[in-house]
Amino acid sequence: xxxxxxxxxxxxxxxxxxxxxxxxxxxxxxxxxxxxxxxxxxxxxxxxxxxxxxxxxxxxxxxxxxxxxxxxxxxxxxxxxxxxxxxxxxxxxxxxxxxxxxxxxxxxxxxxxxxxxxxxxxxxxxxxxxxxxxxxxxxxxxxxxxxxxxxxxxxxxxxxxxxxxxxxxxxxxxxxxxxxxxxxxxxxxxxxxxxxxxxxxxxxxxxxxxxxxxxxxxxxxxxxxxxxxxxxxxxxxxxxxxxxxxxxxxxxxxxxxxxxxxxxxxxxxxxxxxxxxxxxxxxxxxxxxxxxxxxxxxxxxxxxxxxxxxxxxxxxxxx
Amino acid sequence: xxxxxxxxxxxxxxxxxxxxxxxxxxxxxxxxxxxxxxxxxxxxxxxxxxxxxxxxxxxxxxxxxxxxxxxxxxxxxxxxxxxxxxxxxxxxxxxxxxxx
Numbered sequence: 335x336x337x338x339x340x341x342x343x344x345x346x347x348x349x350x351x352x353x354x355x356x357x358x359x360x361x362x363x364x365x366x367x368x369x370x371x372x373x374x375x376x377x378x379x380x381x382x383x384x385x386x387x388x389x390x391x392x393x394x395x396x397x398x399x400x401x402x403x404x405x406x407x408x409x410x411x412x413x414x415x416x417x418x419x420x421x422x423x424x425x426x427x428x429x430x431x432x433x434x435x436x437x438x439x440x441x442x443x444x445x446x447x448x449x450x451x452x453x454x455x456x457x458x459x460x461x462x463x464x465x466x467x468x469x470x471x472x473x474x475x476x477x478x479x480x481x482x483x484x485x486x487x488x489x490x491x492x493x494x495x496x497x498x499x500x501x502x503x504x505x506x507x508x509x510x511x512x513x514x515x516x517x518x519x520x521x522x523x524x525x526x527x528x529x530x531x532x533x534x535x536x537x538x539x540x541x542x543x544x545x546x547x548x549x550x551x552x553x554x555x556x557x558x559x560x561x562x563x564x565x566x567x568x569x570x571x572x573x574x575x576x577x578x579x580x581x582x583x584x585x586x587x588x589x590x591x592x593x594x595x596x597x598x599x600x601x602x603x604x605x606x607x608x609x610x611x612x613x614x615x616x617x618x619x620x621x622x623x624x625x626x627x628x629x630x631x632x633x634x635x636x637x638x639x640x641x642x643x644x645x646x647x648x649x650x651x652x653x
Numbered sequence: 654x655x656x657x658x659x660x661x662x663x664x665x666x667x668x669x670x671x672x673x674x675x676x677x678x679x680x681x682x683x684x685x686x687x688x689x690x691x692x693x694x695x696x697x698x699x700x701x702x703x704x705x706x707x708x709x710x711x712x713x714x715x716x717x718x719x720x721x722x723x724x725x726x727x728x729x730x731x732x733x734x735x736x737x738x739x740x741x742x743x744x745x746x747x748x749x750x751x752x753x
Contacts (some may be wrong), residue, residue: 360714366702374700548742
């Protein structure tokens with residue numbers, strides 16, 4: 335009896351020293367049904383306060399790591415760069431927080447426009463410039479009593495900066511990191527096995543790009559809302575922007591004339607002198623369906639809009 | 654006779670074992686979020702929807718499956734105070750959100 339107890343104790347002690355695989359996260363469905371989740375997410379895209387989305391274009395997004403430079407490169411000697419650039423573009427669109435303009439395949443777009451016979455390529459406010467700056471793989475493991483684990487890990491890091499298209503001012507930067515891993519383990523020859531997993535590379539880059547977009551979405555504050563006057567007809571003022579920018583019927587706005595723009599000798603940047611209020615407006619009707627064709631009809635409630643409508647006129651929220 | 658029959662059935666069974674199996678399917682790549690460091694009794698809200706106790710989704714091992722895209726994640730304490738309120742973007746894989 336005593337011998338059996340001792341044996342059991344030794345076996346238990348030996349297995350306590352086993353190298354074991356970490357617990358895998360268990361995906362749990364939300365108690366909220368999926369259609370309701372999707373509706374709630376859509377509702378979030380309509381802003382509560384007035385704002386307008388940044389118009390962004392990817393200026394350059396390349397692979398600056400040594401990884402993947404010798405295999406199946408394209409004419410630009412960059413394979414991962416194009417893949418990562420596509421990932422970045424699709425995630426920027428998916429986030430719903432930006433108006434994304436096509437730039438990497440602009441030549442294809444221009445060819446198509448020649449066939450259609452129409453062209454209206456819109457300029458961006460901000461260029462996104464960046465690269466995959468770190469990429470690497472490692473294999474680590476633990477060994478225990480008659481047991482071992484092996485973990486393959488791919489790690490990636492991406493750096494991006496947002497540059498004002500007019501001035502060249504790089505005003506925001508973000509770094510995203512991601513990793514993907516596969517862990518396998520065996521005890522006394524039994525257990526799981528995993529050979530080289532090539533998908534980990536792409537998954538790590540995808541995770542790093544998602545992380546950088548998360549930083550943009552959470553840290554980049556929306557710009558102060560302002561818009562332009564499209565036309566003035568018979569006491570009605572037509573302005574750009576509608577429900578996608580948080581405008582509602584009955585909202586009160588002010589029409590302003592921008593001050594002179596002077597080049598600062600100190601910074602070299604253009605500085606616009608304070609604007610002057612010329613009229614107060616009230617939104618009576620919204621029109622348009624999408625964020626690119628929407629507008630609002632306003633009536634003048636005080637002051638007057640100087641005619642003809644000058645480039646210096648703009649509309650902002652009433653203080 | 655019986656022996657032949659048994660052998661035949663065994664061979665048939667073995668033949669079934671060697672058949673190649675090809676499966677093509679679409680996969681669910683919805684991302685998961687885990688809330689790390691929420692105090693006891695804290696409640697998790699995603700896009701204004703009450704999900705439940707935040708500690709239930711701490712990644713040990715449970716994580717909450719969400720739709721890809723931008724979400725507003727709010728964690729409120731048991732007394733209703735806002736402990737965490739942020740827009741997050743998730744696409745696939747797991748995102749761990751640190752509350753403290």
